[in-house]
């Protein structure tokens with residue numbers, strides 16, 4: 001079995017892939033910036049394997065993508081001890097073996113490379129991957145697999161968090177699209193502003209990219225918050241929650 005570890009700025013996701021069924025099994029996540037991260041890692045991972053009756057020794061290969069370098073050492077060390085396997089950490093040195101080419105291989109987030117790798121392997125045509133994580137990102141790739149550019153915007157939760165941490169009177173609110181774009185109280189005003197605003201942002205960004213490049217793209221959406229902006233469903237050709245994990249696996253396989 002293959003284990004994917006995707007360390008993002010909100011969550012570190014662990015997911016098992018069964019090479020026989022060719023399918024992803026259950027996932028579990030640990031909050032990245034929790035003060036209890038280390039304790040959670042040492043508790044949640046063994047508990048998961050115990051509960052599911054999986055022997056840690058059955059994990060033959062581990063792929064690891066991280067955009068949070070400060071926790072890499074802890075995770076690598078834990079995996080070596082618990083699984084007896086050294087994870088493959090994706091970095092710029094992983095990219096020459098891929099059909100995807102990046103202009104800034106040392107800068108681009110490995111999660112974005114995973115997204116594009118999975119998208120391009122499935123479609124092999126010009127595509128935009130929209131990832132609704134801590135950051136909201138757009139990664140644009142042409143039909144030859146060349147990354148044309150990336151856009152980075154504060155993610156939905158990050159935008160709401162920045163409002164309530166930077167003001168005295170604005171509360172934290174649920175990520176829920178209100179019926180009306182006209183807020184009738186403070187909570188609805190924030191929900192209307194951020195959720196309708198971001199719906200337009202995503203549509204507008206996709207249009208701007210298409211206009212600037214004079215190209216047509218397949219649009220794939222992923223990330224923990226992908227289902228919040230329901231009006232965007234018709235804008236996306238596909239929603240794939242496992243996109244980053246699948247790319248992580250493909251990049252690991254390409255380098256082993």
Ligand SMILES: Nc1ncnc2c1ncn2[C@@H]1O[C@H](COP(=O)(O)OP(=O)(O)O)[C@@H](O)[C@H]1O
Pocket residue numbers: 007008009010011012132133134135157223224225
């Ligand atoms: N299955 C889910 N259901 C609801 N919220 C989720 C789910 N997965 C992730 N989230 C939330 O979505 C946000 C973005 O998550 P994620 O895409 O994992 O971010 P990152 O990759 O930046 O860590 C987080 O606040 C997370 O708590």
Ligand SMILES: CC(C)(COP(=O)(O)O)[C@@H](O)C(=O)NCCC(=O)O
Pocket residue numbers: 008009010067107108109110111112133134135136137150152155
């Ligand atoms: C843009 C990101 C912060 C997204 O991270 P996430 O929202 O998945 O936690 C991450 O991919 C990153 O740190 N990228 C490095 C900068 C770049 O991609 O150009």
Ligand SMILES: [K+]
Pocket residue numbers: 008111131133223244
């Ligand atoms: K991510």
